[in-house]
Amino acid sequence: MTTVQSPPAPPTAMRPRVVAGTGLYAVLAANAAVVTYFFVDVGFGASNALLVLGRLAGLYGALLMAFQLLLVARLPWLDRRIGMDRLTSWHRWTGFGILWTLLAHAVFITFGYADSSGLDPVNQLVDLAETVEGVLRAVAALVIILVVGAVSGRFARRRLAYETWHFIHLYTYLAVVLAFTHQVAVGTTFTASSAATAYWYALWGVALGSVLVGRLVLPLWRNWRHQLRVSAVVPESDNVVSIHITGRDLDRLPARAGQFFLWRFLTKDRWWQANPFSLSAAPDGRGLRLTAKAAGDGSAALRHLEPGTRVFAEGPYGAFTALHRTRPESLLIAGGVGVTPIRALLEELAGHAVVIYRVASDRDAVLYDELRELAHAKGAELHLVTGPVAPDRLAPAELIRMVPDIAERDVFLCGPPPMMNAVLGSLRALDVPKPQIHFERFSLAG
The missing domain is CATH 1.20.120 (Four Helix Bundle (Hemerythrin (Met), subunit A))
Structure with a gap:
């Protein structure tokens, strides 16, 4: 699409x-x-x-x-x-x-x-x-x-x-x-x-x-209709890789930025294993892209996929999309590899956006060059926040300094659970209305 x-x-x-x-x-x-x-x-x-x-x-x-x-x-x-x-x-x-x-x-x-x-x-x-x-x-x-x-x-x-x-x-x-x-x-x-x-x-x-x-x-x-295949494997850092996927009639696949699929890469040793990964680029009708961090044997093996590998994808899943917007302006907060759906959302969202990307150090900021170019093209503000966990660099005082009108924006949040919990506490302290806060955790019913 x-x-x-x-x-x-x-x-x-x-x-x-x-x-x-x-x-x-x-x-x-x-x-x-x-x-x-x-x-x-x-x-x-x-x-x-x-x-x-x-x-x-x-x-x-x-x-x-x-x-x-x-x-x-x-x-x-x-x-x-x-x-x-x-x-x-x-x-x-x-x-x-x-x-x-x-x-x-x-x-x-x-x-x-x-x-x-x-x-x-x-x-x-x-x-x-x-x-x-x-x-x-x-x-x-x-x-x-x-x-x-x-x-x-x-x-x-x-x-x-x-x-x-x-x-x-x-x-x-x-x-x-x-x-x-x-x-x-x-x-x-x-x-x-x-x-x-x-x-x-x-x-x-x-x-x-x-x-x-x-x-x-x-x-x-x-999957019969779209015939998905790996078209390219691109290392983003030592432990993060992007997988580009092509197929037929992808303009008819009802996927949106912010959603995820359950991906099965049909190799001899991994065909039975399904992993949830978000789209890291907004679907454009020509291809799909996911970006994953090596967190286990399954995700680590993605680096060794060969172009042409068949893909079986279940989805798209998730409500972390622009469908739930309530305000004309947005704040997108990403932590670590949680930047993947945030990067895709920035590509799709209309209106002025502020992006806060929280990582331990500059070298952990995967897709940062893409994010910076995209923010420049869309007139969005981009803040790269680095450093150790303490003191909290996304505490209420820090958030209001970077985004003074935060209570007037939709807030999209994705990152590690401890960071998300801390940011949700900060948003409550800043009286951001609950309907304006959008987040989702990888969790599958049944």
Whole structure:
């Protein structure tokens, strides 16, 4: 696509993130109301309150599972408005909601039947698993969800390799299938009427269809259509390299400055490994460029890629784009290799811009010559801030000195997490309105 000069949204316009977020919450609330209606319409039909609570918890748990599939589907319309990092946060909290509702379902149902039969809860659960169709599958699904919930906690997540965590996480899809078949087998709420049955299958059809389209069909279609290949490998410094990529019909690829892709370079030893890298130049319809720092074996191997290597790219992802502008003027703050989406954004943004590039020393300022030429061409101000972490050179007093009208600008921020956290604190201290602050962390739902 040709580089788009993006003006800010009118002051009275609803922000895209608000529209998409409100829409998602409205969809969840509407479906919760429908589920409650069908549950009440069937009648409680239970011998005690525990069974009623257990069935209702199971229905809400199943609804949250369908909603979770929508969050992990990576649908472009949602992603470019909400952002993958925020969708991942919602995915995390929805996952814990599923865990607790399904656990409540199992406990209430087991104790409810135990109260009626006179059996102890353990023997009652064994009896249900042996005599009622679908219960054993439900137990297996709950065990999987408990394991996934345990490894998703912060304590375990910090100690597991990403590949291990992701492999365990994939079993959630098996849990979804097991839970769905259990619901079909014993879910009286959704077999009591043709309308309820049609609703249930439509709900899960949309949820599963979204995952199929977003995670499989769309990436396969785009890569078949665009036929991406490495055209050049350009070292930017001792540990940073730029990869130039060409392909077919790139003017039809809906990528914007600030977004990232999951890149797979189809070599014999790296085809299975996907890494998230931002575009370091605004898409122009002729080629794409990413710039990466060697932070592990995968990114270090990029330096040795050969021109002509096939590329499989999933995306574009991310809401760190000019779509969310609210002001005519901008401040772009980059730290280290976080300059890559900032450099691309500067190329696309219209209006006066100030760029602050924070690095430890001059030699760490990758793409600085490009950034300086681009800033000169667009009439932007560029500040290179160097030196050790302490004292904080992006403290409130320093920011207001460089950008006196900072509260009147959109602020785009990208860099290492400690730096981003410190700058966000400075922006709050300077009373920069939250809707004017734009940042995104590499984080993938599901």
